[in-house]
Amino acid sequence: MTYDQIAAEIASASFAVLGGLHPGSDDRVPGPAGTLVLIGNAGPRMWHRFCAERADSSTTMDSWTQQALGDLAGALGGTVLFPFAKPPLPFLRWAQRAQAGFVSPLGLNIHPEYGLWHAFRGALILPQVLELPLPAKDTHPCEACASKPCLSTCPVEAFDGSSYDVDGCAAHIATPAGQDCLANGCKARRACPVGTGYHYLPEQANFHMSAFLTARPDAPSRSND
Ligand code: B12
Ligand code: SF4
Ligand code: SF4
Structure with a gap:
């Protein structure tokens, strides 16, 4: 599968594709990884799916995400890392490396389209080195x-x-x-x-x-x- 095909699968599962990178040793990705794809939510789209699928109010977004992204990663031939892992994985560093946005004065990542209204839900780890889209020429x-x-x-x-x-x-x-x-x-x-x-x-x-x-x-x- 190409990066675009993988991105289309992620989008059709109601998540947002925030960017991709080829991790190096400085990126602190545990284990081998050819490509890392940042998956998040933007606006309320994933929220609607979460509300429709959560068993009851005791289902946390993290537990639901683990299930939903675990299934998706398995179908795409990869594994998934989560922002709530302990100790924390450097999602905001990966966002910078993937050119998924810019650092806002609040410390949060600001995306050129989604603004501050997005968050990271997982990082898809694929063994293959996929060709990534050319970096967008967005300004901060x-x-x-x-x-x-x-x-x-x-x-x-x-x-x-x-x-x-x-x-x-x-x-x-x-x-x-x-x-x-x-x-x-x-x-x-x-x-x-x-x-x-x-x-x-x-x-x-x-x-x-x-x-x-x-x-x-x-x-x-x-x-x-
Ligand atoms: C710990 C943590 C927190 C802690 C911060 C503790 C502290 N500052 O002392 C607390 C619980 C307060 C927190 C709160 C929130 N957080 Co937070 N948090 C994290 C987490 C899990 C780890 C960060 C970390 O410790 N990194 C390790 C250290 C060494 O690196 P660091 O860069 O110095 O990390 C610091 C900053 O990330 C900062 N920080 C963390 N969250 C936030 C939120 C804001 C507004 C700011 C200014 C700074 C900040 O605190 C960290 C420790 O000092 C990350 C996920 C991740 N894996 O990165 C999410 C993360 C940074 N948080 C996020 C969010 C969205 C929030 C909230 C806005 C959630 C909400 N309620 O909507 C709230 C802020 C409340 C508000 N006013 O709206 C998002 C940011 C998304 C983005 N667009 O950039 C992340 C990436 C999680 C995600 N799923 O996407 N968070
Ligand atoms: S664009 Fe948004 S995050 Fe950036 S300085 Fe203006 S109000 Fe703050
Ligand atoms: S939620 Fe935002 S505006 Fe409200 S007190 Fe906290 S930092 Fe300030």
Whole structure:
């Protein structure tokens, strides 16, 4: 199969193909790998499949993803690595290597089309060295964003452009004043003008923010990012 054929299979399973790379020794991929394909969600598409297939509210997104991507990787002749592995695998480094976007002032990866409204769900590891598409000539979206509203919207100034005050954020969203972030998603993220067509649905944003609030003391053993 070619990279494009594999990408089409991933897309038809409701996931987003975020990029590919040929891992080198600096990429810290455990085991041999000819090609690594970054798989994620963009906007609410995968969310709809998750809601349709999850057995009940106790099914976590991570356990569902493990099943869905495990099946897909098996059918494509590969294996899959997950962003919630312990210790964490360097997904954001792989995103840079795969040219899947740029580092935003929030620390999150910003994608030229999806903006901040995507996350990594797995890395497909294939033994063969596939020919990858030519790199896109995208420019960093934040360079053209003069006012950088992501840095001035957080009610507790959790972002200063170089770090993220996790405790301040979590303390705020646990209070009545923080219910907007909890119900609708991070205000700083929502202020970003890129990829607005991919905003998470309120119930999707609430699912992730609630998971962040409850699982945070266990970080970095993350669930449901
Ligand atoms: C640990 C972790 C966290 C911890 C951070 C702990 C800390 N800073 O002290 C906590 C639990 C707080 C967290 C929260 C979130 N996270 Co997080 N997190 C991870 C994880 C599993 C490991 C990162 C790590 O430790 N790397 C190892 C260290 C050595 O490398 P590092 O580059 O220094 O890692 C740091 C940053 O990644 C940073 N970080 C992690 N998450 C976030 C989120 C934000 C907003 C910022 C600014 C920084 C940040 O904290 C790490 C440790 O200091 C990664 C997945 C992965 N495998 O990379 C996801 C990941 C970075 N998180 C992600 C997301 C989406 C979130 C949330 C926004 C989820 C949500 N609720 O929607 C929240 C933020 C809450 C909010 N305000 O919206 C995504 C980012 C996607 C993207 N577009 O870039 C990732 C890649 C997971 C995924 N499935 O895609 N996260
Ligand atoms: S608001 Fe502007 S600076 Fe912030 S992430 Fe979005 S494009 Fe980048
Ligand atoms: S969720 Fe709310 S409190 Fe937390 S960083 Fe985003 S805007 Fe700030």
